[in-house]
Amino acid sequence: MAHFGQGAVGFINGDDRQPGVRLPSGKEVVLTGSRKASAEAFNQGQRRFLVSTEAGGEGIDLQARCHTLIHVDLPWNPMRLHQRVGRLNRYGQTRPVEVVTVRNPHTGEARIWGKLEQRLGHIMEGLSHAMDESEDLMQMALGMTGPAFFNGVFAEGQTVGADRLDAWFDAKTGNLGGGLPSLLSWT
Incomplete structure (x- = not known):
């Protein structure tokens, strides 16, 4: 003002x-x-x-x-x-x-968001070959995962050390989007 x-x-x-x-x-x-x-x-x-x-x-x-x-x-x-x-x-x-x-890159939340965005990007890339409407694909991938999942990932992720974050995140989010990444890997 x-x-x-x-x-x-x-x-x-x-x-x-x-x-x-x-x-x-x-x-x-x-x-x-x-x-x-x-x-x-x-x-x-x-x-x-x-x-x-x-x-x-x-x-x-x-x-x-x-x-x-x-x-x-x-x-x-x-x-x-x-x-x-x-x-x-x-x-x-x-x-x-x-x-x-806007986020502080030194927080656990920012590191988890970065990994989550990367994972969602991979899902979107895989799905984009099958469909034209990317916005609908993002909504579909997110909609297949309930809010409790994301709350759990962020809450638990705050306690995971940076040296273990990659392995922990991969194990925790393997079924993100209803397992779409693994479904798409064979196509």
Whole structure:
């Protein structure tokens, strides 16, 4: 707001209020607004930026004016990330969607995410030879694995040393995507 003006930023969260917002004048205020009103203001160009918690991950369409998403927190379930990107990457989007993920590379979570992204990439590569729609393939691969699996991988992975992470991860995720990598290896 200090750089782009007081009305440049909208927000979506579960409370429909954001305390502790510092205006360019230095005054601290509480902003209020429903998720629907915030999304509409953003889509109509009244807000340049939209900051959201997980409350904005479903049920709003942002493709008309937005093509860049910056993740500053990573849920342990990749399907939730896929849903976030789906707010932008949908029918009517006219530009390539850019997704930026901010993470500390020195954490166990970041190492697990890197391995998970690599594994999902291999699944997608194998499936892409059989189907055209890569977005649907990602949803299919993630949908074959429940949220409890990802919660377990991230929780347990925090306790695995970096020297054992590769072997542990390979053993733990061998059936990721319903065993699709092994099914595809014989084709």
